[in-house]
Amino acid sequence: MTVTVHPAAALAGSPVLPADKSVAHRAAIFAAIAEGESQIIGFSDAADPHSTLACLRALGVEIEERPDVLGADGTPSLFVQGRGLGGLRPAPGVLDCGNSGTTMRLLMGLLAGRPFDTTLTGDASLSGRPMERVAAPLRQMGGAVDLSDGGAPVGLRGRGLRGRGLRGITYRLPVASAQVKSAVLLAGLSARGTTTVVEPVPTRDHTERMLELDVLDVGGERHVSVEGGAAVRARRWVVPRDVSAAAFFLVAGSTAEAAVIQLSGVGLNPTRSGVLDVLRAMGATIKVSNERERGGEPIADLRVEAPGGLAGVEIGGAIVPNLIDEIPALAVAAAYAEGQTVIRDAAELRVKETDRIAATAAFLRAMGGAVTERPDGLVVDGGRPLHGATVDARGDHRIAMAAAVAALGATGPTTIRGAEAAAVSFPGFWEALEGVAVGSVEHGPPRPA
């Protein structure tokens, strides 16, 4: 699918954001292994969390979507009949994780300690992403994990456990990854004894919040522990709106000539909200109001207004895992800011749905931006006017949406190929964008003038 985005000087509106993808995956998995019925309010309608649902259904978990049962903010519910960890059944075929790294890595952890074999596959993008980072700790725990060239298809051999099951370990994360942390902790539920993950650099903490795990600060490092055999409680989960989806509108509002955009019920977990800190450091005007809690996660309403100019910043160090998915959008803000922005310590971007360092540099350069790739990031010399171009999303939702935001402030139309990728995390994105920038979104290539 091709979408053409026309420039828009003034933005206004209240786009509805999708449910937080990270929380939605976890709520579905934890509900599946709880004993009894759980309700998930505000589950995401995005493709990635639906890949998780399809896998859980194939493992014998009954999940009912109930658009008629609404939560307080009008979002629909999902009812999950939890079977307990021991109640998961062998899938009749391979489990297709689609485009979703979180699905594959968390399910590797969940299923490594089950007494049956499982094969996990994904699309071409996911098949190229590194899985050894999860396989290595699972093997240390006694799991039998086969990879194909370091990635999917992933084979988990239950028979390889030889009746002894997994054993708890203490594992220090060599890469700052919440997916690896969560996979090891999920495997720890099937293991003998205690499993502890040590995080030198904090990553998103949804798993530990949602499972109410023990977290210690030991000399500045986080130690997260789970006991083997611990039961997961069936309960009501409430999923906040996704701050990673909000980021596109925060950048759009901060780079427009005139803007007032309101975003309600946005998850502001402090391990996820670095995008606000960086945009504010660049000079953005973002107001946070009505701060409250939703399902154990802090949420708030956001209002972004055009600040009348941004300045370049340095992004690196411990904040990077906190805003890793927002970097393509932040690079767009950098292109519209005066001065230089340096993004470092973000080599992980090279192993996402596509190489996001190369893809971001490519679309910004095609639009006239001055961008230099570094092995672990980007240097953006901002303040040059951007012009319309034809760009490719490279099958990556965040690249499609970041390019769309860049297009709003450019001269002339920008055509985005592969625009359907947005639905991986934000199915209503193009409608939401048209809602704040009326007349800017044209489906298909531009109409001849």
Ligand SMILES: O=C(O)C1=C[C@@H](OP(=O)(O)O)[C@@H](O)[C@H](O)C1
């Ligand atoms: O745990 C999660 O929900 C996620 C963790 C991050 O990946 P890594 O764990 O690979 O850093 C992030 O990029 C991804 O979108 C979601």
Ligand SMILES: C=C(OP(=O)(O)O)C(=O)O
């Ligand atoms: C990297 C992402 O997701 P995943 O790793 O789950 O594919 C993302 O949503 O930006």
